[in-house]
Amino acid sequence: MANSIKDQQDILDKLNIQSLHPMQREAIAVIGSNTNTILLSPTGTGKTLAFLLPLLEILDPKNADVQVLIIVPSRELAIQIEQVARDMGSGFKVNAVYGGRPMSKDKIEIKHAPAILIGTPGRILDHFDADRFSKMSIKTLILDEFDKSLEDGFEEEMKGIIGQLPSINKRILTSATKLEKIPGFVRLDKPTTVDYLSAKRKTTLSIKTVVSQKPNKLPTLLELLQYIGNHQGIIFCNLRDNIDRVSHFLKRNNISHSCFSGGMEQQERERSLITFRNGTSQILLATDLASRGIDIPELKFIIHYELPKHEEEFIHRNGRTARVYEKGTAYILKGSDEQLPEFVKTSKVIKISTKAPKSAPLWETLFISGGRKDKISKGDIVGLFMKQGGLTQEQLGTIELKQDCAFVAVPRKEAKRIVDTLDNTRLKKKKVRIRVL
Secondary structure, eight states, rough: OOOOOOOOHHHHTTOOOOOOHHHHHHHHHHHOOOEEEEEEEOTSSSSOOOOHHHHHOOOOOOOOOOHHHHOOHHHHHHHHHHHHHHHHSOOOOEEEOTTTHHHHHHHHHHHOOOOEEEEOOHHHHHHHTTTTTTOOOEEEEEEEEEEHTSGGGGHHHHHHHHHHHHTEEEEEESSOOOOOOOOGGGOOOOOOEOOOOOOTSOOOOEEEEEESSSSSOOOHHHHHHHHHHHHHHEOSSSSSSHHHHHHHHHHHOOOOEEEEETSSSSHHHHHEEEEEEHHHHHEEEOOGGGSOOOOOOOOOOOEEOOOSSSEEEEHHHHHBBBBOOOOOOEEEEEEEEOOOTTOOOOOEEOOOOOOOOOOSEEEEEEEEOGGGHHHHHHHOOHHHHITTTOOGGGGOEEEEOSSSSSEEEEEGGGGGHHHHHHHHHHTTTTTEEEEEE
C-alpha cells in the first residue's frame, strides 16, 4: 500500500534534488501522455528518475500484483534503480532480481509481489517460467539501456519475457546511444522520442591523448595518474587479464584502487563499488561493465588504458565523466605505433610535465554484520559510531545499508581503534561483528 508521499516536490526534497533538468521535465510529460516512449540522453543525466516519477500516477495502490516490469542488462543497474525507487519513499514495494545471488533470496523477497519489479533478462525469465507471480497486472514495460538488452545475446530471453505479457499498454525504452532498429517482438508502435544526445546538451567533455614512447604503457599510466593528482576516476581495460596486470602495478606503486569486471563474484563487484563510492579507493579499474548502469559519484576523469572496439562503448565510457553540467576529461593512453580508430574524431595530444601533490586516501571502509533484516537503520549506525565509537558527525563518511550487512566509511587513522572498540557490540538487538573490509 502506498503512503501519502505522492507530490513530486516531496520526492525531490527527499532525494535532496532542488529541481528537475529540462530533459527530465520533458520526459515526464511525454511518458505521462504517450503509450510508447523512447528516451535518449547521455549517461548520468537522470534518466532513472525521469521514468520512475511518472509511475506514481500509473500505479494502483489497491493492486497487490506486479504492475511495472523494468528490464536491465546488468546486475548493477538493477540494484541502482531499486535503490533510487526506494529512496523516493513512494510506499510502493520495489524489488530487484538478478543472477549472481541465491534464487532463495528472490523467492523470499517476491513472495509478496512488488508493485515494481526490476531484473536482468535471465533471472526475470526464470521467475516467469516458474510462474511465481501473476503477470496479468503488468501494464508498463521499461527497457533501460535497451540498446544493450536488445542485443543478440539477450534476444531469446527477451522474446520469452515479452511473449508472456498480455496486458502491456505502455512501453518506455531508454538509452545513452541510439539503436538503428527496434526488434518487432517489442511491439513498439509509433513511439514518441525524447532525444537529448546532442543538440540539447552542450558537451563539457575534453578528450586528450597521452602517447607512451614504449610498448609497455604502465609507466606512462603512472605518470598520468601523478599528473592528474588525487581525483577519483576509472581506468578502462578490454580484458580481465589486463585488469589483473594493471592492478598489480598500481599496488606496487601504492595507488588505492578497486577492480570491477564480469569475472568477479557479485559480492566482490558490489564491494568494489562501495569502496569507490565512499572514497576508500581512488581508482576503479574496470572493463566495459562499468561504462553504464552503475551508481558512482561525479568523476573528473576516465582513462582508456585500452580503447574499445566499438564507438558505442567509447561513448558510454566517456559518459562516466562530464555528467549533467560538470566538466570532465577522457584520457586516451596510446602506444607510439598505435593507430586511433575513426570514431575518435577529436583528441588533443598532451605532454605530461608536472606532478600534482599526492596524499594517502582519507577513508577506510568498515563492514558490519547486520542490516535491514535485523531492523537496523542508518540512524542506529550513526548513534553507535558517535556515542560508543567517539566519532563526530564530520568523521562519519558514507553509510551503505544492505539487507544483511552494512558498510561505513571512517577516517583511515581511526579505523583500527573503532574496530577494537565496537567489534562484538550490540546494534539494536543483534550482536554484530565489525572489521576493516
